Amino acid sequence: MPRPIVATIDSGALRHNLNVARALTPGAHLWAVVKANAYGHGIEAAVNAFADADGLALIELENAVRLRELGWKKPLLLLEGCFSSIDWHAAAEHRMACVIHCDEQLSEFEATPLPRKLDIYVKFNTGMNRLGFRIERARDVVRRLMLHEGTGEITLMTHFACADERDGHLEALRRFSDATSGLPLPRSLANSAACFDFDRVATGDGRDSVRPGIMLYGATPFTHATRSAASLKLRPAMTLSTEIIGVQSLRPGDAVGYGATYVAARDERVAVIAAGYADGYPRHAPSGTPVLVNGQRTRLVGRVSMDKIAVDVTDLPLARVGTPVELWGAQLAVDEVANAAGTIGYESLTAVSSRVPRRVV
Secondary structure (H helix, E strand, O other), X not given: OOOOOEEEEOHHHHHHHHHHHHHHOOOOEEEEEOHHXXXXXXXXXXXXXXXXXXXXXXXXXXXXXXXXXXXXXXXXEEOOOOOOHHHHHHHHHOOEEEEEOOHHHHHHHHHOOOOOOEEEEEEEEXXXXXOOEEHHHHHHHHHHHHHOOOEEEEEEEEOOOOOOOOOOOHHHHHHHHHHHOOOOOOEEEEOXXXXXXXXXXXXXXXXXXXXXXXXXXXXOXXXXXXXXXXXXXXXXXXXEEEEEEEEEEEOOOOEEOHHHOEEOOOOEEEEEEEOOHHHOOXXXXXXXXXXXXXXXXXXXXXXXXXXXXXXXXXXXXXOOOOOEEEEEOOOOXXXXXXXXXXXXXXXXXXXXXXXXXXXXX
């Protein structure tokens, strides 16, 4: 019998969240972002659930090729572009659009003979200071791309550093708009957070493309707690569930787990759960992190170990070996668990390891 931990992927939730993104961004070309194995949900699940997206965007060339093998015929976008001439040839062979974000990448694109033109998303730095040409160079870079015979359609692109903060993207948007004013090219600006402010981000000419990511998987793109996934009408797409595999009775003064960081203050019952950091559960989740046992809320106690965690079931007398446990998902928001562990929902979802089976429903 396999170990009981499983990540259940809800295709209906993925489709629902895609429809939310579509409703927020009317008229825009919608790239569903499926990098990092579709944020831990699985490329195979995403290619089916996001069938109505206008295209899929990701970083990993091998997964982009896999999408073609799975039958995806719509556009694909490589969000970091290509890293070698071999990659450029693969992108052309499989009809992918590519980001270009620096002079070295642009020069290699120009120097690589390709069998067909490639659509290019030219990325500009508006304050993230990660990838992208300096925004002041927009006209020169675009002119150079237009002169190259291998260039197909050009789209202007940036990534907002602070879109998860209220009005945090407006200064970057102003810089981008000022520097690209008069360039008659489509734009791709909105990530998940900016999709919720699309009216102020969109040009209104019907040529915008948007790149929702985390929202498609039912987690919030915002850091402030007032904008939870539920309040944004998003549905969790992954439920990470397992079972109790042991129960211990503690007396006052007994400790739990490595380092004896949790000490019982009374007679307590502690359930041992089949889940640990090797499964992707956050190692630094502290005592008190919420867990659901048979649908009832309780708390993690002691340190997370590689394969097991312990939870307090003192007030859950029916909890026993085999009782179901939800670590996050349909009833417990991944963002709440992540916040308790000092991280974000993005990391929790993408950290679920390959040894955890995915079951698509």
